[in-house]
Amino acid sequence: MDDSLSAVFTIEGEMLCVKGHQSTRLIPCTLQEVSAHENSLFLTGKADTRERPDLFRFNLGPVSGGLLESVRMDVYTDGERMAHISPDVLFKNRQPAMKSSEAPAALLKAERINGAYSAAFSTAFCMAAEEIGGIEPPHEVKLARILMTEVERIANHIHVIAKLTEGASQNVAAQHLFALEERTRRIASEHFGHRYFFGVNGIGALERGLDTRSLAPKVEGVAHEFASIWEDLTSSRLFLDRLQTTCRADYEWMVGPAVRAADFRYDSRLSGYLPYSDLSFEVATDDTGDVLSRALVRQKEIEISSILVDEVCHSMKGAARGSSEKVRGRGWAVKRVETPGGDMLMLLGLADSIVTDFDIRSASAANLLAFVQSATSGILTDFTFGWESFGFWISELGGYS
Amino acid sequence: MRNWVLRGVKKGRVTTRFPYGEPESVSPWSTRPVRTGEGDVTCPADAIEDGEVRMDRCISCGRCSGPFSPEGKIDISVIGRVEKRFRKSFTVFVIDTGSCGACNLEVKTLSNPIYDAHRLGINFTSTPRHADALLVVGTLAEGMKEPLMRAYEAMPEPKLVMAAGTCAISGGILGEGVSGLLKADVLIPGCPPTPFTILDALVKAKGGP
Numbered sequence: 001m002d003d004s005l006s007a008v009f010t011i012e013g014e015m016l017c018v019k020g021h022q023s024t025r026l027i028p029c030t031l032q033e034v035s036a037h038e039n040s041l042f043l044t045g046k047a048d049t050r051e052r053p054d055l056f057r058f059n060l061g062p063v064s065g066g067l068l069e070s071v072r073m074d075v076y077t078d079g080e081r082m083a084h085i086s087p088d089v090l091f092k093n094r095q096p097a098m099k100s101s102e103a104p105a106a107l108l109k110a111e112r113i114n115g116a117y118s119a120a121f122s123t124a125f126c127m128a129a130e131e132i133g134g135i136e137p138p139h140e141v142k143l144a145r146i147l148m149t150e151v152e153r154i155a156n157h158i159h160v161i162a163k164l165t166e167g168a169s170q171n172v173a174a175q176h177l178f179a180l181e182e183r184t185r186r187i188a189s190e191h192f193g194h195r196y197f198f199g200v201n202g203i204g205a206l207e208r209g210l211d212t213r214s215l216a217p218k219v220e221g222v223a224h225e226f227a228s229i230w231e232d233l234t235s236s237r238l239f240l241d242r243l244q245t246t247c248r249a250d251y252e253w254m255v256g257p258a259v260r261a262a263d264f265r266y267d268s269r270l271s272g273y274l275p276y277s278d279l280s281f282e283v284a285t286d287d288t289g290d291v292l293s294r295a296l297v298r299q300k301e302i303e304i305s306s307i308l309v310d311e312v313c314h315s316m317k318g319a320a321r322g323s324s325e326k327v328r329g330r331g332w333a334v335k336r337v338e339t340p341g342g343d344m345l346m347l348l349g350l351a352d353s354i355v356t357d358f359d360i361r362s363a364s365a366a367n368l369l370a371f372v373q374s375a376t377s378g379i380l381t382d383f384t385f386g387w388e389s390f391g392f393w394i395s396e397l398g399g400y401s
Numbered sequence: 402m403r404n405w406v407l408r409g410v411k412k413g414r415v416t417t418r419f420p421y422g423e424p425e426s427v428s429p430w431s432t433r434p435v436r437t438g439e440g441d442v443t444c445p446a447d448a449i450e451d452g453e454v455r456m457d458r459c460i461s462c463g464r465c466s467g468p469f470s471p472e473g474k475i476d477i478s479v480i481g482r483v484e485k486r487f488r489k490s491f492t493v494f495v496i497d498t499g500s501c502g503a504c505n506l507e508v509k510t511l512s513n514p515i516y517d518a519h520r521l522g523i524n525f526t527s528t529p530r531h532a533d534a535l536l537v538v539g540t541l542a543e544g545m546k547e548p549l550m551r552a553y554e555a556m557p558e559p560k561l562v563m564a565a566g567t568c569a570i571s572g573g574i575l576g577e578g579v580s581g582l583l584k585a586d587v588l589i590p591g592c593p594p595t596p597f598t599i600l601d602a603l604v605k606a607k608g609g610p
Contacts, residue, residue: 062544062545062548063496063497063548063552064527065526065527065528066527068497068502068505068506068509069497069500069502069505070496070497070498070499070545070548090544091542091544091545091548092497092498092499092500092539092542092544092545093499093542093543093544094499094539094540094542094575094576095576096575096576104445104464105445105574108445108460108462108574109574109575112460112501112503112573112574112575112592113501114501114502115500115501115502115503115504115506115593116501116502116503116506118501118503159506172405172409173405175513175514176405176408176514178510178512178513178514179415179513179514179515181510181513182510182513182515182516182596185510186426189426189427189428189429189431190426193428193429193430193463194428194429194430194431194461194463195428195431195503195507195593195595196503196593198430198460198461198462198463198503198592199430199461199462199463199464207462207463207464207466208463208466228408229408232404232405232408235404321466393502394502395500395501395502
């Protein structure tokens with residue numbers, strides 16, 4: 001297995017060094033990039049080789065019940081306390097071949113890096129290709145991208161909260177939430193032609209025509225039912241006790257709901273990569289940084305995303321089908337998009353529509369160290385709550401060739 | 402507690418009638434595209450041969466739309482072997498050998514009240530020692546070859562191997578499929594295959610509902 005998670009992004013001083021095929025560029029570096037870089041060796045399970053004879057080791061994975069994906073975790077315990085966690089995320093590293101692909105074909109690969117976040121990944125890819133090619137997509141396309149990424153956010157946030165609920169053995173509530181997640185996927189299928197938005201986004205266009213007329217009330221219905229379930233769920237002291245003070249993480253270098261749950265107002269949607277400033281977008285935060293805070297942020301974001309979908313649907317009647325434009329010229333671009341798990345940085349280099357460089361810094365890469373550090377203060381049964389509350393996807397951790 | 406009971410009563414039955422009735426929801430581009438019009442198409446997955454779409458390679462991207470339209474049928478799986486001994490109780494072990502996560506979510510969905518695979522005698526296990534079938538999702542990543550074979554060898558006989566999703570069947574556009582290591586008895590196409598398609602294949606592989 002390849003030990004490196006990122007061949008392109010490195011840190012030099014306070015700058016992010018992006019080594020492209022055509023040139024090298026230093027761009028201002030955020031805390032998130034530093035964190036992801038520091039994580040990169042740690043994530044492979046090879047950074048830490050110390051023997052711990054005084055601790056008991058649980059080996060979890062790479063294939064294990066309860067974990068949706070293949071990942072190896074060595075959990076060292078002292079009694080019931082977790083003293084150290086050493087993850088190895090590279091078992092299922094696919095190394096998809098991005099370079100030398102035509103841009104429209106590479107777009108299909110990019111949206112399959114993380115199927116759960118495919119709308120966000122394809123949006124980042126398209127925006128990067130459009131910047132390189134000097135293509136200005138129609139306003140309706142930008143709005144459609146907001147629709148896709150917000151419906152995707154709702155589905156993923158419901159999934160995360162359902163998994164937390166399942167972990168807390170609130171099984172009736174969990175099944176209501178899983179059924180609600182399925183309802184959201186069916187809405188996506190009905191309006192976008194695919195449950196995971198595959199094949200919808202295009203460079204400068206949408207590959208599929210959209211009819212958004214009845215989308216808003218359906219999404220509002222999901223948000224309304226979620227709010228009702230959440231109200232009943234949070235009336236259970238058992239549920240709240242399990243989440244409160246568990247795996248507290250208040251690191252500024254985290255991303256997504258995790259950093260916002262620690263009262264940092266960091267959300268890449270604020271940068272205006274899509275016209276969020278025309279909508280009543282607001283950043284949801286909480287102030288404790290524990291599992292409950294992260295769930296509360298997701299709960300608020302479901303409501304906010306529903307409002308955004310409603311506003312977008314009222315300002316567009318639909319979007320006509322087009323097809324990806326040919327990207328002319330050479331160059332590369334770095335784009336930051338807020339996935340449901342947090343912001344993701346994507347580098348794309350193109351030379352006459354052929355991919356020359358590709359890399360990402362995913363939300364999971366930025367947050368994994370936060371999970372390990374926050375979980376090691378807890379007991380073994382906190383593991384599930386910590387893991388699920390960050391909403392990790394192993395599929396977005398890995399290298400590209 | 403009372404709230405949950407009332408909520409359940411108010412919602413009524415949410416579970417699908419499938420396989421005794423038709424699927425209530427079909428994701429159009431996850432079904433087989435068929436030619437309905439004129440025009441040339443370049444398939445990014447090389448899935449079109451002699452004017453027909455090979456579902457073992459189709460990645461459900463819809464780039465063939467126009468000349469091709471989705472057929473809308475969920476029964477697109479290839480059932481190479483039926484094991485009737487599993488008809489009453491069919492236990493499945495899922496292994497992710499390199500997926501994007503979408504197939505994992507669709508398989509997980511089968512346990513929710515809408516699909517409720519348990520009513521059909523289908524259960525999921527977290528150990529291959531209790532499994533009747535190995536359900537593989539994702540491309541075959543180098544690091545997962547050994548865990549896959551160890552899981553297969555740990556399973557008791559008789560056992561079925563099922564490949565769910567284009568990545569597991571042929572590798573799709575992202576890598577190689579599982580066929581390099583194991584022969585799959587059941588192929589469940591789609592990117593990802595929808596829960597109805599997976600459920601249909603599981604029911605057929607065990608010899609009926």
